[in-house]
Amino acid sequence: MxxxxxxxxxxxxxxxxxxxxxxxxxxxxxxxxxxTPLLEVPDIIVTTTPAVPGYEVVKTLGLVHGLTVRTRGVGGKIVAGIESLFGGEVPAYTAECEKARKESLERLVQNARALGANAVIGVDFETSDVLTGMATIFAAYGTAVIVKPLGK
CATH class of the missing domain: 2.20.28 (Rubrerythrin, domain 2)
Structure with a gap:
C-alpha cells in the first residue's frame, strides 16, 4: 500500500x-x-507534567507560549462538509489540527529556548474559534525552567 x-x-x-x-x-x-515525527527537540525536555522524573527544577524562567491561527480553504471546507454528512471524524480537519498543534508547540519551544530554558513543564493546549468560526486559534503554553539530573 x-x-x-x-x-x-x-x-x-x-x-x-x-x-x-x-x-x-x-x-x-x-x-x-x-x-518526520511531530516534534524532535533533543535539547529541551517538553512535558505535560509539573515535574520531570529524575530531574530537579533549579530555576523557573516563566510562562512561555506558542500560537498559530488557522483557516480552512474553500476546497477543504467542501471536502469536510461532504465528510460531515456521513458522521464521524472529519480527517481533513484532523490533519489540519495536528499541523497547528505541532506549529504551536514548536513556537513554544522557540520561546523557551530564547529564555535559556532546557525544559518546559506543565505544557497544555487550548483552541478557540474566532471570526465566527472562520478561524481557530491553537495555543500551547507551559513553564520554562532549567532542570538538572537529581544528585548532580
Whole structure:
C-alpha cells in the first residue's frame, strides 16, 4: 500500500486526495518510518507534567507560549462538509489540527529556548474559534525552567 507524501498515513492506491489531510495527488511510495515525527527537540525536555522524573527544577524562567491561527480553504471546507454528512471524524480537519498543534508547540519551544530554558513543564493546549468560526486559534503554553539530573 502507498502512503500519503504529506501526512504519511496509509492510503488506497487510486485516490485523488488524501482522506486524512486533503493533499491532492497524495500517492507516494514512502514508508511511515520516513515521516518526520511531530516534534524532535533533543535539547529541551517538553512535558505535560509539573515535574520531570529524575530531574530537579533549579530555576523557573516563566510562562512561555506558542500560537498559530488557522483557516480552512474553500476546497477543504467542501471536502469536510461532504465528510460531515456521513458522521464521524472529519480527517481533513484532523490533519489540519495536528499541523497547528505541532506549529504551536514548536513556537513554544522557540520561546523557551530564547529564555535559556532546557525544559518546559506543565505544557497544555487550548483552541478557540474566532471570526465566527472562520478561524481557530491553537495555543500551547507551559513553564520554562532549567532542570538538572537529581544528585548532580
Amino acid at each position: 502507498p502512503y500519503c507524501k504529506n501526512c504519511g498515513k496509509e492510503i488506497k492506491p487510486d485516490v485523488r486526495f488524501c482522506p486524512y489531510c486533503g493533499t491532492p495527488d497524495p500517492t507516494a511510495t514512502i514508508t511511515p518510518t520516513t515521516v
